[in-house]
Amino acid sequence: MDNFNFYNPVRVLFGEATIPQIGRELKNAGIKKVLLLAGGGSIKSNGVYDTAIKSLRRAGIEWVELWGVRPNPTLEHALKGIEICRSNGLESILAIGGGSVIDEAKSIAAGFYLDDLWEAFEGNEKINNALPLYTILTISATCSEMNMFAVLSNEEQKKKWAIRSEYIFPKISIIDPGVQMSLPWRQTLNGGIDAISHTMEFYFLGTNQEISISIDEAIINTLIKSIDMLQNDEKNYNARANLAWSSALALNGVSGASMRGGDWAVHNIEHSISVLYPEVAHAEGLSVIYPAWILYMQENNKSQFERWAKNIWGADSVEKGVEMLKNKYKSWGAPVSLRELHIAKEVIPDLATNAMIRGEFGILKKLNYNDVINILELAF
């Protein structure tokens, strides 16, 4: 069992009617003025915005609003947030939304204390402080609500990079699964597949960490059951709640304990798709690439892939397991081939070239250009 460090100081308030606690929590922390960061108007239509500002008002918290965070949050918009915080003397950020809003909020929180935020993404400036961040989650997927990562796009330079710093852990994240009941099926599904994929990035590195392996199986199986239930009944609170907490555990450190940081090759390959085809959702790319990657990689950790087939799918071979994974994804309406994403076979070399930009990648096996070509062809 490999050494690991575990640290996650995020306080989670989980459950129904937790959003009205936000004002008091900010007040208890001595915060008087916050930036309220949000995406589109969905938090107005589902009532989350009203509940939150009512709580702020009651606690005597002042706020300035910044709307318009995009699904792939941009540097430009984050810089605007930093400027607002500085010019209004804001002491904290309250992010209301999903992973994109929280990622941008983390960037603003860190950028507040930096000379040049993007230099931190380039690895040239070190994050040594951040504004305290509070979040109200409206869609479970990325676990940004409970980790120290943030992804931002620099549109000018066509770069989509990440920062990682303990300073950007949220102080408190409020997760009320009830507010996710009004999400369109497609968003629920993409969030669920994202969380399954996160867990699998760790899981397939499994060897002798029985506890992490079996917890990862618990997470994956619960996610599958919850998505199944929500397909039939989008208002099922317990399914929403199980999906929400499983998604958090999928990338908050628990699923990855002693798992060498995860493999992340599938995420890297997917990234090359969504850069060239921005209309493809991240989760759609993942649901296409994962089955192919599993088939291609199985000999590199055979017993673990066989265990996956057996304990997740009740299947007696990896091929059978992959078949069942694809059938499950299809039954949910998720794509399982590049063809379904309307990506032509001729584009595969471009995708592979793009994936190799930072060199070989993957932990279970370092993937080179030919490996990626093979995986993409399997995914076709």
Add this chain to the structure above:
Amino acid sequence: MDNFNFYNPVRVLFGEATIPQIGRELKNAGIKKVLLLAGGGSIKSNGVYDTAIKSLRRAGIEWVELWGVRPNPTLEHALKGIEICRSNGLESILAIGGGSVIDEAKSIAAGFYLDDLWEAFEGNEKINNALPLYTILTISATCSEMNMFAVLSNEEQKKKWAIRSEYIFPKISIIDPGVQMSLPWRQTLNGGIDAISHTMEFYFLGTNQEISISIDEAIINTLIKSIDMLQNDEKNYNARANLAWSSALALNGVSGASMRGGDWAVHNIEHSISVLYPEVAHAEGLSVIYPAWILYMQENNKSQFERWAKNIWGADSVEKGVEMLKNKYKSWGAPVSLRELHIAKEVIPDLATNAMIRGEFGILKKLNYNDVINILELAF
């Protein structure tokens, strides 16, 4: 799924050769003088003490030693620790040992800022601060290394009570499973049964929290597998490591998410045994009471007890599951009846009376005197 709060800011450094990091961590935190708290001499014979003080010395950390923490740590000894911290200007506590040493260290850490430490245990004085606590764990069992509870005995008043405060979470806990290889089988076993019992206190309240239920199954199954392996090979590092991390997850908040705080009736009944029969180890009492409690309680959450029988033991009835639990405990050399603890049937009413001291208890069902009598008779 019930609401819950999750918060656990303990930083865990897990794995081989992690103990030498202690000096640097203290130094990075700006700490110059610590109380080194320990129990008996086992940390001298297994090399942990030498490794730790070498690290302190290298980092320029001064320390004062207090030895002699007992298996049931006492108020008297903790007060001595507080006095040493105050008179030497110590800024932090380094606990080297198991749950007892860490519990006493937490008491000293909080007591440093209190007028009367015991008044905090009585609930009459509030804990508002504590010295920063660092731990080096030498036996996995109680999860004191990763939670905010501490139990202390007031011998004069014959009370054994607990405090709970976020201030007493350790800052950093170092868990090197390698140092547990030299533990006697009995201690390894008791630690494992303690952790299984903690997880079951949450598990049997399970209804619709699929994620926590299945994670608890992962923890229990991993603990059983690890103990089995260690019975055959006490030097098996991976078994030690899986046992160690599972024990931490058993009571650090993960196993109990949305589990209404746990039932704790079995612990309460056990407590009455170890108060009247101090020679009975806590884990021995638990291994005797748990099978009886399960048999007695099964109708109160039938499907969950049946799930336990199936998913832990592969059994098709609760009775069969209990049978297999008892056989497993017996095969490890743990007692499964009061008789084996040399407790006479005539004493049962005394035990029950003692258990009822603070009134009815339990969450799944409030147990009264007759219930406890019935459970104890089943355990006989």
